[in-house]
Amino acid sequence: MSKNVLILMGSPRKRGNTSILCEEFARGAQEAGHRVETIYVARKKIGGCLGCNGCQKNGGTCVQKDEMAEVYEKIMAADVIVLASPVYYYTWTAQLKAVIDRTYALLATMHNKVFYMVSTCMSPDESWCAMMIDSFRNYLACYDETVTEGGYVFGFGTGEPGDVRGSEAMGKAFEMGKAIR
Numbered sequence: 001m002s003k004n005v006l007i008l009m010g011s012p013r014k015r016g017n018t019s020i021l022c023e024e025f026a027r028g029a030q031e032a033g034h035r036v037e038t039i040y041v042a043r044k045k046i047g048g049c050l051g052c053n054g055c056q057k058n059g060g061t062c063v064q065k066d067e068m069a070e071v072y073e074k075i076m077a078a079d080v081i082v083l084a085s086p087v088y089y090y091t092w093t094a095q096l097k098a099v100i101d102r103t104y105a106l107l108a109t110m111h112n113k114v115f116y117m118v119s120t121c122m123s124p125d126e127s128w129c130a131m132m133i134d135s136f137r138n139y140l141a142c143y144d145e146t147v148t149e150g151g152y153v154f155g156f157g158t159g160e161p162g163d164v165r166g167s168e169a170m171g172k173a174f175e176m177g178k179a180i181r
């Protein structure tokens, strides 16, 4: 069955390594017949969560009126969501973290999603990415059991845009997208 795949691309570099890796994931998913949309969240005006708990009292609507409104709609319509971010000081970019925090409004309403993580980093291997993986998994654990992990991929040793090309991660990202069921 054809799925709606939403990529939340959190690098400020639109043509950088994370974006390139996401394109491979998208290519695989499209080849398998799925619809893919990418939102470059760093290009959007999305404020950080205010912690006002308004959303928890009003059925899940954030009090802030900004470009997160469109992201909420697309998250709710998606079957598959990709959290894509380079590693910045061992974790997400601030831009993607703002989106993640704003999904606090969806704590009671977000169901039936499969999440993937696509990431790149300067570090040479996964031993440097434990915080990223923990953060990804612990994030998913905050939702109900219908919100699950599909997998993750890291492009290692990437500094300049394009460094990820030709790496093992490219094939892994493609296959991961293609394997979406």
Ligand SMILES: Cc1cc2nc3c(=O)[nH]c(=O)nc-3n(C[C@H](O)[C@H](O)[C@H](O)COP(=O)(O)O)c2cc1C
Pocket (backbone or CB within 6 Å): 011, 012, 013, 015, 016, 017, 018, 019, 086, 087, 088, 089, 090, 091, 120, 121, 122, 123, 128, 158, 159, 160, 161, 162
């Ligand atoms: C502010 C900043 C912090 C970074 N922190 C890390 C880090 O903690 N670990 C790491 O391996 N690479 C780190 N990097 C390197 C980037 O993760 C890496 O170059 C990545 O491929 C950039 O992705 P992009 O090309 O999609 O922008 C950092 C880069 C920047 C700009």
